[in-house]
Amino acid sequence: MRPATGWSGRFEAVIERPVKEPSAVYYTGVDLGTACVVLAVLDEHFRPVAGAFRYADVVRDGMVVDYIGAIRIVRELKEELEEKLGTELIYAAAAIPPGTDGLDSGAIKNVVQGAGFEITALPDEPTAANAVLNIKNGAVVDIGGGTTGISILKDGNVVYVADEPTGGTHFSLVISGAYKMDFSEAERYKRDEANHAELLPVLKPVIEKVASIISRHVAGRDVDGIYLVGGTCCLNGIEDIIQKKTGIPTYKPKNPMFVTPLGIARTCTQNAWD
Template identity: 25%
Template sequence: MFGFGAEIGIDLGTASVLVYIKGKGIVLQEPSVVAIDKNTDQILAVGSEARKMLGRTPGNIVAIRPLRDGVISDYEVTERMLRYFIQKTCGRKRFFKPKIIVCVPSGVTEVEKRAVIDATTEAGGGKTYLIEEPIAAAIGAGLDITKPDGNMVVDIGGGTADIAVISLGGIVVSESIKVAGDKFDDSIIKYMRKAHNILIGERTAEDLKINVGCAYPKLKTAKMDCRGRDLITGLPKTITVTSDEMLEALSEPVNAIADAVHAVLEKTPPELASDISTRGIVMTGGGSLLNGLNKLIEKRTGIPTYIAEDAISCVARGTGLSLNHLDVLEKSMMTGRKGRRRY
């Protein structure tokens, strides 16, 4: 139990939630999915167990992803999910409410920020801070953002891609687009329907993305068997899908991300742009692991592009590490306590 004076960092992601406890590191990583019995309104499963139910539930059970495009789409379910994760990591009996810092996409509105703060407080949090994802990603990737040097971070999660140029602990130029891992999956589902007359689910699309998906031509073509429902006969069907097909399927969303990176570079002050061309672009988040995406951005910008070590947990790690520097980062944060806002 970590109840006494615990300080927690939460990466409240569209696809997964990661919890960092000061002094312990990342203690939880679970999918952002909740399974609820509609008849009794009881939570049946949260996280990995609930994810297994996606697309496979009977009529009375619904598996919900309460966050969409990086923001809360179902407030009540998000609050219940957060309560579950806080209790799981801090214990049910707590003498003090933990201090919590939650990361949000850089483009969220004040209303969306308030929803995150309220949901976290209602779920059992004490004083709640918000930190923008690119800042947390940069800290988690090991970049020193306090110096007057330009750092460019591209954080691609499940719901949003956040691109930002950071200097002196703050964001100079940023762009947040709702094109990320979920849009990759949607594009694969649409492609399979159009090219092969096969209907596949989200989990199958994700498997294709991970195993044979690519954003840049592969030297050696990869193949994978894919099962779905034939739209003509209505019967199950298995086909072989190649990485070349996935390259075509994913071309629209990956080019949208490359365009956003280009747009941010165009707005970057020349001194910082010079720093970035020397230091390179750092990519974080699960979406950055799509095969060849860093090569595509490097080709489009002419700037070396690297994937951060342990890219999936960078934001959570940075959110947790920022607990040590609240005095420095507080200017760029929003805090919530008894309904008050401060910047």
């Protein structure tokens, strides 16, 4: 079963051209990523209507390291989207790397509230992504900037979660060393799709390390497919290396960077999260 891909395509469209039809309520997903902060807005029928993102360095390895900067960015993106939609955005959900709720859930909650939202949900990232993918049996793997999060699902229920500190930051460090670039330049070079074919063999060892992490966590479990999300998975060809290394069919949607924020928005309600 391949994951649904229409959501991310529709979201890309409304980033450029928001849907301004009135809605009784709006649901916002706030994705505080290591490399990028994304806000996704859904209408009362949970259809994408607006979105915005900004590359930032306010989170590292899944932990908020620049609290004030994170609040400022989320508030600015919120205000930008409110101006585009002509309405106030009240409700928001956010997400955390799996297994880290005791470490950083309070900080993330405070960032979202500090930006002016009423927070209503705080799922783990791969579980949120599955609100879009609708995987019944398999592993949702969220490869972000700092960590790789894994949620294993059976009959649509999460039965196992894990998170390990390997992700896009490590990809950029490899590029930085191989090309004698500073880190920020390596990040920009990595994001340019025109460079992906050249970068794939350079990054193959670290991709295989991610695949080994996945293999270790799915070992002995009934996983019939791996479903990739997260900005790092935008690298063309990453799914082929992971599939070859794990021996498990591996899929990714059109733009894996936007699956998790859309899934986070789908977990949003009008009831405050405590």
